[in-house]
Amino acid sequence: MKTKNAIKFILFVSLAVLSIAGAFRVLKWKDTSGDYNSSIEQLKNTPRDTVDVVFTGSSHTYCGIAPATFWSQEGYSVFDMAISGQDKYSSYHSLKELLKTQSPEVVFVDLYPFTYEKHAVEGNEHRNMMALPTGLNSAEQLKDYYDISEKEERTKIANYFLRWPIVHTRYRELGKYDYLKNPANDFIRGEGLMFVANPAEYFDPSAYVCEAAELSDKNMQLIDRFIELSEKENFSLVFIVIPYHSGDTDLSILDGAISYIEGKNVPVVDLNRGREVLNLDVNTDFIDNDHLNGYGAEKLSSYLTAYLKENYNLSDHRGDSAYHQWDEDYAYCGKLAFETVLNQCESLPETLNMLRDQRDYATVVSLELDYQNAEYPYLEDLKIFGMNEAEFSAAGVWVYDNGGLKRISYNNPEAPVSTYPLGRYDTLSASFHGDLQPENVMISTTDISNCGYYLKLTVYDKTLERVAFQRGF
Numbered sequence: 358m359k360t361k362n363a364i365k366f367i368l369f370v371s372l373a374v375l376s377i378a379g380a381f382r383v384l385k386w387k388d389t390s391g392d393y394n395s396s397i398e399q400l401k402n403t404p405r406d407t408v409d410v411v412f413t414g415s416s417h418t419y420c421g422i423a424p425a426t427f428w429s430q431e432g433y434s435v436f437d438m439a440i441s442g443q444d445k446y447s448s449y450h451s452l453k454e455l456l457k458t459q460s461p462e463v464v465f466v467d468l469y470p471f472t473y474e475k476h477a478v479e480g481n482e483h484r485n486m487m488a489l490p491t492g493l494n495s496a497e498q499l500k501d502y503y504d505i506s507e508k509e510e511r512t513k514i515a516n517y518f519l520r521w522p523i524v525h526t527r528y529r530e531l532g533k534y535d536y537l538k539n540p541a542n543d544f545i546r547g548e549g550l551m552f553v554a555n556p557a558e559y560f561d562p563s564a565y566v567c568e569a570a571e572l573s574d575k576n577m578q579l580i581d582r583f584i585e586l587s588e589k590e591n592f593s594l595v596f597i598v599i600p601y602h603s604g605d606t607d608l609s610i611l612d613g614a615i616s617y618i619e620g621k622n623v624p625v626v627d628l629n630r631g632r633e634v635l636n637l638d639v640n641t642d643f644i645d646n647d648h649l650n651g652y653g654a655e656k657l658s659s660y661l662t663a664y665l666k667e668n669y670n671l672s673d674h675r676g677d678s679a680y681h682q683w684d685e686d687y688a689y690c691g692k693l694a695f696e697t698v699l700n701q702c703e704s705l706p707e708t709l710n711m712l713r714d715q716r717d718y719a720t721v722v723s724l725e726l727d728y729q730n731a732e733y734p735y736l737e738d739l740k741i742f743g744m745n746e747a748e749f750s751a752a753g754v755w756v757y758d759n760g761g762l763k764r765i766s767y768n769n770p771e772a773p774v775s776t777y778p779l780g781r782y783d784t785l786s787a788s789f790h791g792d793l794q795p796e797n798v799m800i801s802t803t804d805i806s807n808c809g810y811y812l813k814l815t816v817y818d819k820t821l822e823r824v825a826f827q828r829g830f
Contacts (some may be wrong), residue, residue: 384524386487389440390549393534398542408459410435414467415443417599420648424546425690426658428683432673437547442481445470450498465597472607486517544685552651552697557643560602562630567605569612598629602646719758721815726752727792728811754787780822
């Protein structure tokens with residue numbers, strides 16, 4: 358009897374543990390920059406000892422450092438160990454996490470996190486405090502960040518270490534990639550580039566003449582810890598300042614830190630005060646005042662590629678299959694730039710011309726029978742996809758995929774639901790409930806019907822398994 362009860366108890370505990378672990382896998386925090394992109398997850402998917410250059414930092418880093426540029430120009434394997442709003446302690450401990458599996462030759466540490474002490478945004482606090490796997494390193498991170506003598510801060514340490522008190526609040530926001538793996542995390546190298554250009558306010562740091570601030574004890578201690586870590590792990594350490602709209606307070610803190618670091622004979626690349634070497638254009642190279650866009654990141658990364666080539670003897674890994682993720686990341690960044698231009702297209706012919714030769718995308722073409730009331734000659738434009746007059750006249754839904762056009766359905770209310778597989782988990786379904794009605798066209802549970810337009814184009818990215826573009830004409 359005792360044996361049976363023991364077995365029952367063990368089975369109960371095992372099932373309970375498995376259930377809690379399964380629930381935690383769904384509920385846990387899964388991004389460090391947004392949209393389920395996680396530098397920690399990307400690091401986990403990176404083969405051991407393939408990263409030669411690391412950049413730590415906040416959104417300034419993942420928006421401003423483009424690993425694909427280093428790769429395309431010199432074949433350097435660069436990884437952004439960056440988190441949104443990354444504080445200096447998270448920067449240090451994220452680097453320590455990376456060093457468990459990687460042996461970089463050069464590490465760049467962005468000094469921006471040294472300009473503040475606490476996160477201003479709760480989401481960024483979550484991202485930083487729950488990014489690292491639970492363990493000694495994450496415990497030391499919490500101990501560094503919070504004051505253990507304060508009761509409220511001790512509670513935060515406990516909540517973040519246990520994770521469950523934080524993640525159980527996510528029930529209402531769960532999405533697709535809480536249950537499924539985000540395919541982008543297989544090859545993104547930590548960056549979060551955006552190719553949208555928003556004019557930034559002109560800022561000239563050289564116009565600010567301010568006295569360097571006395572380095573705080575915390576900043577001094579952490580700079581020393583970075584230096585000690587570089588000596589212990591045998592990598593070259595470089596401190597960097599990425600361009601942003603810094604005021605005199607930040608500049609004085611940065612100047613004080615730079616003075617201290619240079620006194621330690623550690624190099625500093627200040628591309629904030631020294632941004633003129635980058636030839637940045639405030640109208641084309643920024644997302645906002647504080648962040649570079651993809652084009653600005655290319656300029657910054659190109660400059661740093663030359664810096665690395667001049668000062669270090671790094672290997673060119675292009676052509677080595679072990680580094681295929683950098684090839685995939687380069688292709689991915691090209692797609693981001695392409696999609697930005699695609700979303701700026703103003704006419705149907707221009708849009709169709711851009712999509713004609715794309716093999717990574719499937720384009721859903723949905724034409725309502727009501728097009729006969731329109732004055733626009735849609736057929737002439739759609740011929741570029743191989744549309745003929747006989748098919749066009751009956752209207753319906755088509756998929757343009759791998760250079761060919763396939764009809765999925767006619768606009769016939771008597772016809773059964775027609776389907777077309779787009780990705781591992783996404784299926785296109787078409788059924789006709791009447792012109793301009795909802796749920797005529799669906800991708801899984803998402804309605805992509807025409808919504809009042811005679812013609813609707815929906816572009817599905819087959820690699821990332823997501824809708825990349827939608828527009829009605």
